[in-house]
Amino acid sequence: MKTNSRNTAIVEKIWKIDSKDFMFDPDKFNYVLVRPCNVTYQTYKNFLLGKKTKCKMIVHEGAVMSWHRDKSLGWTHEPETFEEMLIKAELDCNVMPEFENWMFDFNWKTYTVRTIDMRTHKVLYDHLDKWLSENRHRGLI
Numbered sequence: 001m002k003t004n005s006r007n008t009a010i011v012e013k014i015w016k017i018d019s020k021d022f023m024f025d026p027d028k029f030n031y032v033l034v035r036p037c038n039v040t041y042q043t044y045k046n047f048l049l050g051k052k053t054k055c056k057m058i059v060h061e062g063a064v065m066s067w068h069r070d071k072s073l074g075w076t077h078e079p080e081t082f083e084e085m086l087i088k089a090e091l092d093c094n095v096m097p098e099f100e101n102w103m104f105d106f107n108w109k110t111y112t113v114r115t116i117d118m119r120t121h122k123v124l125y126d127h128l129d130k131w132l133s134e135n136r137h138r139g140l141i
């Protein structure tokens with residue numbers, strides 16, 4: 001999967017944590033953003049694997065596509081399903097994400113808890129269980 005330039009794109013699946021009753025379900029993310037990134041696939045992958053990179057900063061730029069589970073927001077331009085959004089991103093924006101970030105939106109802060117390489121389907125970064133455990137232990141969720 002490749003973008004139309006030498007840089008990569010990221011799919012951000014985001015779970016919004018609104019209460020202490022939060023129960024994580026991997027299939028029930030609240031919204032998704034497809035965002036271009038300022039570095040190549042290999043640079044992003046090396047960074048996630050803890051290898052040295054020559055870049056000074058990795059920036060996820062503005063979203064080229066979004067999808068929200070809550071259709072009551074009235075976003076009529078959004079695709080009906082997450083899968084349809086990925087197809088639309090490729091066809092309409094010529095963007096094929098190469099990484100998938102799982103993120104929690106909690107108290108106006110966003111935490112990346114898992115990153116998956118969409119080329120190989122390997123998990124490159126995984127702090128999902130640790131993050132959930134720590135925040136349950138502290139009584140935050």
